[in-house]
Amino acid sequence: DICAFDHAVALHNIPRKTMHQIIYKKDSFTPAVQSLIIKLFGKTSHAAEPLKGTNPSYAISEIIEYAKNNEQTGEDHPEYRLITPVFVTVGSKDYGISAGYGEIHFTIRSWEQNTMEKATESTLEFVKKQCDKYGLKLETEITASFASNKNDHEVVNHIAEASKTLDLEAFEKPKPFPWGEDFGLFTQHVSGAMFGLGAGENTPALHNPDYDFPDEITPTGINMFYQIAKNICEDV
Numbered sequence: 001d002i003c004a005f006d007h008a009v010a011l012h013n014i015p016r017k018t019m020h021q022i023i024y025k026k027d028s029f030t031p032a033v034q035s036l037i038i039k040l041f042g043k044t045s046h047a048a049e050p051l052k053g054t055n056p057s058y059a060i061s062e063i064i065e066y067a068k069n070n071e072q073t074g075e076d077h078p079e080y081r082l083i084t085p086v087f088v089t090v091g092s093k094d095y096g097i098s099a100g101y102g103e104i105h106f107t108i109r110s111w112e113q114n115t116m117e118k119a120t121e122s123t124l125e126f127v128k129k130q131c132d133k134y135g136l137k138l139e140t141e142i143t144a145s146f147a148s149n150k151n152d153h154e155v156v157n158h159i160a161e162a163s164k165t166l167d168l169e170a171f172e173k174p175k176p177f178p179w180g181e182d183f184g185l186f187t188q189h190v191s192g193a194m195f196g197l198g199a200g201e202n203t204p205a206l207h208n209p210d211y212d213f214p215d216e217i218t219p220t221g222i223n224m225f226y227q228i229a230k231n232i233c234e235d236v
Contacts, residue, residue, distance in 0.1 A: 007155055008192030009228055010183045011221050013213065015203035020220045022163040023196030025173040026156045030194070032116040032148035033109040033180030035086070038063070038127055041137040044100030056102035057090050059130040063104060064088070066126045070119070075175055081110040081119045111176055113148050113188070146180030151193035158235070159195045162227035168220065179206075197221055
């Protein structure tokens with residue numbers, strides 16, 4: 001018999017956790033994240049005559065200060081949000097020229113999609129005010145958007161039950177992971193969940209150049225997917 005259901009389930013390997021351990025969580029599993037690119041166009045001048053140009057450096061310093069002051073870094077806070085500068089450039093290494101162009105990139109993240117979007121909007125509003133204040137032209141771009149993984153309670157229960165059936169060590173994580181994950185696009189539209197699979201306590205961190213995916217956890221992931229699907233089908 002073919003069981004038809006409308007759920008999405010994914011796993012992510014988790015370094016520094018016991019190999020084969022299953023990590024699950026209800027509600028937010030990873031945050032909503034997107035990157036904001038801000039380009040500020042002024043006008044160069046001789047460094048001895050900066051008032052004859054439009055230098056974006058002062059706006060950049062105020063924008064970064066705004067981002068720092070408008071973060072809510074407490075992970076338990078309902079409006080938790082990080083506005084992290086990841087790239088900044090201004091001017092060029094020409095010591096007789098006052099800068100005429102600057103660029104800032106932020107990653108903005110929160111447990112909730114609407115909180116992340118509000119943080120982005122308020123940051124953009126402040127940036128526009130600084131452009132008016134300093135006479136700068138502005139271009140912006142949103143990139144690398146990851147929706148929040150909203151783990152459905154029923155699907156998470158099936159994940160937990162599958163780990164018991166397979167006699168795997170399991171851990172219910174009290175807080176979400178801080179990194180973004182594009183699987184969140186699925187859980188914004190359908191009932192679903194992501195879970196973690198321990199990759200070993202002595203494994204290098206994700207994106208570390210020494211990281212090497214441990215192949216021995218692959219069968220564990222396959223067995224989990226099979227058991228979760230079986231549990232859901234039996235529950236229909």
